[in-house]
Amino acid sequence: MSFRNISAWAIRNPVAPIVLFIALMLAGMLSFSRMSVNDSPDIDFPAAQINIAQPGAAPSELETQVTQKVEAAVRSVSGIDEINSSVREGSSSTFVQFAIGTPIDRAVNDIRDAITNIRSDLPDGILEPQVSRVDIGGSEIAIFSAESRDMTLEELSWYVDNSVAKRLVSVSGMASIQRSGGVKREIRVVLDPARMQAQGVTAPQINTQLRATNLNAAGGRAEIAGSEQSLRVLGNAATAFALGEKLISVGGGRSIKLSDVATVRDGYAEQRNISKMGGKQVLSFAMAKSKGASDVRVYDEGVAQLRKLEKENAKVKFRQLFTTVDYTRSQYHSAINAMWEGAVLAVLVVFLFLRDWRATLISAIAIPLSAIPAFWFMDLMGFTLNGVSLIALSLVAGVLVDDAIVEIENIVRHMRMGKTAYQASIDAADEIGLAVLATTMAIVAVFLPVGLMPGLTGQFFKQFGLTVVVAVLISLAVARLITPMMAAYILKPPKNEHREPSWMATYLRWAAWCLKHRLLTMLAATAFFIGSVMLIPLLPTGFL
Numbered sequence: 001m002s003f004r005n006i007s008a009w010a011i012r013n014p015v016a017p018i019v020l021f022i023a024l025m026l027a028g029m030l031s032f033s034r035m036s037v038n039d040s041p042d043i044d045f046p047a048a049q050i051n052i053a054q055p056g057a058a059p060s061e062l063e064t065q066v067t068q069k070v071e072a073a074v075r076s077v078s079g080i081d082e083i084n085s086s087v088r089e090g091s092s093s094t095f096v097q098f099a100i101g102t103p104i105d106r107a108v109n110d111i112r113d114a115i116t117n118i119r120s121d122l123p124d125g126i127l128e129p130q131v132s133r134v135d136i137g138g139s140e141i142a143i144f145s146a147e148s149r150d151m152t153l154e155e156l157s158w159y160v161d162n163s164v165a166k167r168l169v170s171v172s173g174m175a176s177i178q179r180s181g182g183v184k185r186e187i188r189v190v191l192d193p194a195r196m197q198a199q200g201v202t203a204p205q206i207n208t209q210l211r212a213t214n215l216n217a218a219g220g221r222a223e224i225a226g227s228e229q230s231l232r233v234l235g236n237a238a239t240a241f242a243l244g245e246k247l248i249s250v251g252g253g254r255s256i257k258l259s260d261v262a263t264v265r266d267g268y269a270e271q272r273n274i275s276k277m278g279g280k281q282v283l284s285f286a287m288a289k290s291k292g293a294s295d296v297r298v299y300d301e302g303v304a305q306l307r308k309l310e311k312e313n314a315k316v317k318f319r320q321l322f323t324t325v326d327y328t329r330s331q332y333h334s335a336i337n338a339m340w341e342g343a344v345l346a347v348l349v350v351f352l353f354l355r356d357w358r359a360t361l362i363s364a365i366a367i368p369l370s371a372i373p374a375f376w377f378m379d380l381m382g383f384t385l386n387g388v389s390l391i392a393l394s395l396v397a398g399v400l401v402d403d404a405i406v407e408i409e410n411i412v413r414h415m416r417m418g419k420t421a422y423q424a425s426i427d428a429a430d431e432i433g434l435a436v437l438a439t440t441m442a443i444v445a446v447f448l449p450v451g452l453m454p455g456l457t458g459q460f461f462k463q464f465g466l467t468v469v470v471a472v473l474i475s476l477a478v479a480r481l482i483t484p485m486m487a488a489y490i491l492k493p494p495k496n497e498h499r500e501p502s503w504m505a506t507y508l509r510w511a512a513w514c515l516k517h518r519l520l521t522m523l524a525a526t527a528f529f530i531g532s533v534m535l536i537p538l539l540p541t542g543f544l
Helices: 006-012 015-034 059-074 104-117 153-169 193-199 203-213 240-244 295-312 325-354 357-364 366-380 387-395 399-415 421-431 433-451 455-490 502-516 518-534
Strands: 047-053 080-088 091-098 130-134 140-147 174-180 185-191 216-224 227-234 247-251 254-257 262-268 275-277 280-289 317-323
Touching: 006 421, 006 455, 015 366, 015 455, 047 059, 047 104, 059 080, 059 091, 059 104, 091 104, 104 130, 140 153, 140 295, 153 174, 153 280, 153 295, 174 295, 185 203, 203 247, 240 262, 280 295, 295 317, 295 325, 325 357, 325 366, 325 387, 325 399, 357 366, 357 399, 357 455, 366 387, 366 399, 366 455, 387 455, 399 421, 399 433, 399 455, 421 433, 421 455, 433 455, 502 518
Parallel strands: none
Antiparallel strands: 047 091, 047 130, 080 091, 140 280, 140 317, 174 280, 185 262, 216 227, 247 254, 275 280
16 A cells, blocks of 8 residues: 555545544543643753862862862763863862763763772862762742741751751652751850860860761671661760760870860851841742653642641741742643634634635644644653743644645545545545645655754754654644545535635736736845845844
8 A cells, every 4th residue: 555545545444544543632632631841841961060078278279189180080081062160168169061962871970980080189188079960950940938936047947958848859850949048057166275275185186086976877787685786876966065075085094075175055057148038037948840840740739738838837837939830831821822723723714715614624623633642742752841842833733734725625626526525535635645745744854853953952942843743744644544534424515616716816817917027026026035134133032
């Protein structure tokens, strides 16, 4: 069976194409109901972050002893596109961006191996280097404030870090909760130089012994009462008083309490950031969703958890400060409405020209039969319902009926020759099969390269181009299988003699005039084209 006579097969075997497209419609509707709704496509932006801390080190010292060595080590890793470093007191951070398409897991392992190889060349006082993968997709979707009149700022900070964050990260698709403002608990040890000198102890001695004893660590295994149990060494002090009772060895077999040479008090760390609302300090936290998760679903489930927390603890109230989800919702609904409007207008135009409700129905049904199954293929390719993919379907709403219109118009022409609808459908579909294929492939030839564009821009346009390609290919299948099959069983022979509409005569006169004055027509078309190109610099530009 060739492409040209596939329509004849569908006409003679109507059950097969009907079952096929019913299955595609069901798959498309199921995929649509579970697809993520996002503001923009999730992009693949491979990058890694290298953080090295050395408490107390000056930026100039870190730059020469750490940052420059790290950059030299990672520069040999393949696939690197750009390296950026920042140095501040006590820490060095290097951001490594890889070329689009680089396997990120392998690249991060290569970076980690490179840092391990130069570990012996780095200063002894640094903390263990941290190499982590950077996921660009995890963006903030909402910011809330936590307010309470019956809790101190320290208590409210601990409540958000412990209770609120744990509850929210349990939401599927929630990447992290980032608190801003508030404070962190800190037990301060203020050394007294005079008392230290009297006891003959130095600050480094006290620091070393506190680091060695103030920890929780694994203590191995022990056999107790015939059974083996795990042991832990618990050295952390629960309170400031307990820490002050720690014994510090000063040599010569003598030990003193930490409180003998220092003032130990329970407080909070120095506040490095602050959030204000209405001139009053508030504690805020941001919700960040993971890559591939739905903005709307994660936000709705997160808000539901906050409402439950308000019922469980009436002391704390949460107020929304900012969210991107409202904009995402409006974009989604406007895109869906644009698809409906485009489909309705396309149907009205078809009816205006064909002036037959049966022919209009057969042509119009190509829109849902093409658009809805496209969601299934979009789901298979990992696409989401976002501004780019939905606008692609909105733009091709009128294109989806093109092949069906060509098919149905040719079938009607054959019926006007006196043929039955059944025979006219077979002859007409066979006659223009290759022409319909050519028009669809022309659209594919334009949009497929858009979906295969390289680089960061290609990450955004991938969903646009491939969505259009999938939709028009499905519309081709509809035009070759469903349209002639429906025409064979639904169309009726015209009762009256066919007459062209009155405006057709006006159009034919203008077309005849253009054919007689070809040079003038070409000059006018060229001037119009040049004028259009000259207007391009006046248009505002953006990323997309």
